[in-house]
Amino acid sequence: MTTVLGVSASLRNARFGRGSRQLCDDVKGLVSRDALISYLQHQTALRADDVFAAAQQQNLTFDQVYARLRKAHGDRGLSNSEAALAAGLWGASQGGAGISHCGLADYFTYSGEHRNLEELRGKVLAADAILLSGPVYFGDRGSPAQAFIDFLREDPNCSDHIRGRLYAGIAVGAKRNGGQETTLIYQLVDMTNLDMLVVGNDSSTTSQYGGTAVAGDVGTLSDDTYGIDTAIGTGLRLARVGNVLERQAGVALRDDVRIAIWLLQDDRQHRGRTLMEAICTEVEKSIDGVSISVLDLTEEQILPCIACDVCPTGRGPRDDYRCIITAAKDLFKSRHRDLITPDAILLGAYSPVERSSVRSVYQRFIERTRYLRRDDYALGDILVAPFVISEVNSNQNLHIRMLTSFIRHNTVLHHPIIGIEHEQKLLNQDAVIQQSIGFARNALRVTAGRLRTNVKQGNSDHYQPVGYLISERQFLEDKVTGRLQASTEQRQRESLELSQRLRDGSHSSRDKESD
Numbered sequence: 330m331t332t333v334l335g336v337s338a339s340l341r342n343a344r345f346g347r348g349s350r351q352l353c354d355d356v357k358g359l360v361s362r363d364a365l366i367s368y369l370q371h372q373t374a375l376r377a378d379d380v381f382a383a384a385q386q387q388n389l390t391f392d393q394v395y396a397r398l399r400k401a402h403g404d405r406g407l408s409n410s411e412a413a414l415a416a417g418l419w420g421a422s423q424g425g426a427g428i429s430h431c432g433l434a435d436y437f438t439y440s441g442e443h444r445n446l447e448e449l450r451g452k453v454l455a456a457d458a459i460l461l462s463g464p465v466y467f468g469d470r471g472s473p474a475q476a477f478i479d480f481l482r483e484d485p486n487c488s489d490h491i492r493g494r495l496y497a498g499i500a501v502g503a504k505r506n507g508g509q510e511t512t513l514i515y516q517l518v519d520m521t522n523l524d525m526l527v528v529g530n531d532s533s534t535t536s537q538y539g540g541t542a543v544a545g546d547v548g549t550l551s552d553d554t555y556g557i558d559t560a561i562g563t564g565l566r567l568a569r570v571g572n573v574l575e576r577q578a579g580v581a582l583r584d585d586v587r588i589a590i591w592l593l594q595d596d597r598q599h600r601g602r603t604l605m606e607a608i609c610t611e612v613e614k615s616i617d618g619v620s621i622s623v624l625d626l627t628e629e630q631i632l633p634c635i636a637c638d639v640c641p642t643g644r645g646p647r648d649d650y651r652c653i654i655t656a657a658k659d660l661f662k663s664r665h666r667d668l669i670t671p672d673a674i675l676l677g678a679y680s681p682v683e684r685s686s687v688r689s690v691y692q693r694f695i696e697r698t699r700y701l702r703r704d705d706y707a708l709g710d711i712l713v714a715p716f717v718i719s720e721v722n723s724n725q726n727l728h729i730r731m732l733t734s735f736i737r738h739n740t741v742l743h744h745p746i747i748g749i750e751h752e753q754k755l756l757n758q759d760a761v762i763q764q765s766i767g768f769a770r771n772a773l774r775v776t777a778g779r780l781r782t783n784v785k786q787g788n789s790d791h792y793q794p795v796g797y798l799i800s801e802r803q804f805l806e807d808k809v810t811g812r813l814q815a816s817t818e819q820r821q822r823e824s825l826e827l828s829q830r831l832r833d834g835s836h837s838s839r840d841k842e843s844d
């Protein structure tokens with residue numbers, strides 16, 4: 330069973346020690362979303378009451394109130410980001426994961442002192458996944474979250490342990506658009522750079538960067554039920570992908586895992602393609618069971634997305650092209666099948682200093698993938714990483730844009746592979762090769778687990794047209810007419826067909842438990 334460690338990153342945390350264990354027990358015992366919301370209402374109110382009661386009854390000033398709260402037992406109440414975390418842990422637990430909790434204020438204290446790091450290390454080493462929830466400070470994380478990320482990076486045992494393990498985030502800010510998304514994005518970039526595999530929230534809400542909630546003063550989070558749902562979805566997503574990683578153990582494939590490099594930007598001399606092909610050769614030499622191909626899309630005709638209201642144009646088999654743009658020469662029309670068959674994707678781009686030589690289909694390509702996302706996440710659970718080679722001083726930021734666009738496909742994000750070139754020399758070639766080999770290894774794990782999981786439990790992630798009235802109406806109609814059910818069944822059949830790729834007798838330790 331995947332164990333998700335929920336990490337609360339606020340100095341307003343109410344829970345630590347015994348209170349952390351109590352929180353997990355309480356969360357596991359909540360039988361429904363309504364029960365969760367009542368629990369959060371009660372617990373966040375307790376935290377607010379503690380503040381008011383201490384101030385009113387004894388006529389204390391705020392600094393005295395805070396001094397008193399710090400001495401509390403750590404077993405009652407929840408701060409805002411802690412309450413959002415509790416929702417995320419509930420989601421994880423509902424998805425079949427085990428849960429544990431730690432409050433960072435206990436380790437990175439008010440006085441700036443770092444203490445009991447042995448204990449924190451133990452909690453990290455016992456976890457398969459980290460769910461980090463904190464307040465937004467100036468559109469970014471607060472100092473406890475920063476201290477935690479530094480700790481993961483600097484502690485050799487932890488940095489080794491978290492490699493290839495899962496991460497997701499939740500951010501709570503006082504305002505709508507207060508920086509919840511920027512906070513999550515900076516964190517997901519840091520966590521991929523620590524070699525963690527990163528996921529966002531799931532299709533039950535929006536499939537974006539993680540949980541986002543709005544709450545300012547203590548005691549207010551439970552009013553944001555939509556934010557709570559995004560936090561629940563984040564926990565569910567961690568549990569699902571945790572299952573995928575668990576199921577890969579002992580599973581073998583009959584054929585190679587297919588890694589595609591979708592080359593979306595290059596120069597006229599095909600410098601990027603040349604460098605990437607050379608790296609692929611090195612990777613294929615070092616690791617069995619993968620084949621890598623560079624799909625040079627920079628010369629292809631790709632028409633821009635016209636933002637039609639019903640996308641895709643209907644429900645049907647995964648192989649059918651269902652975007653409204655049907656020009657024969659359009660890349661998506663002519664090569665739809667090629668785009669849905671890879672097991673793992675590297676989003677390739679070459680960024681030279683001399684922009685006039687650049688050929689880029691990047692933006693048009695990304696926006697046209699909308700029909701794949703809306704086709705119930707046709708690229709769901711696939712491993713993805715940016716593969717960007719940049720000349721020194723090219724000032725590129727494509728890899729961050731790639732991460733944030735592709736997490737919306739419900740993919741699993743991997744460490745970006747970034748090559749730095751100067752005077753026609755790839756300065757960090759060894760690192761690029763090592764990172765590419767790391768990607769290939771993780772592609773083997775995620776693919777085997779994904780195929781196995783789809784056979785065992787299916788993938789009934791439906792795209793929810795949140796914010797689109799016409800699509801919402803269509804979705805409801807598909808539900809009533811049975812088209813939705815038919816497409817779920819179609820997908821089950823497709824998963825079974827794909828399972829032919831698993832070797833006979835392939836099993837996972839997880840299957841042994843559940844069979």
Ligand SMILES: Cc1cc2nc3c(=O)[nH]c(=O)nc-3n(C[C@H](O)[C@H](O)[C@H](O)COP(=O)(O)O)c2cc1C
Pocket residue numbers: 339340341342408409410411463464465466467468469501502503504505506507508544545546547
């Ligand atoms: C130093 C500081 C900076 C803040 N910056 C932001 C911000 O940029 N955007 C925002 O929406 N909220 C901001 N807030 C509000 C907190 O994110 C918000 O109160 C949150 O609910 C606190 O969560 P907690 O109760 O778990 O500590 C800030 C708060 C503090 C103390």
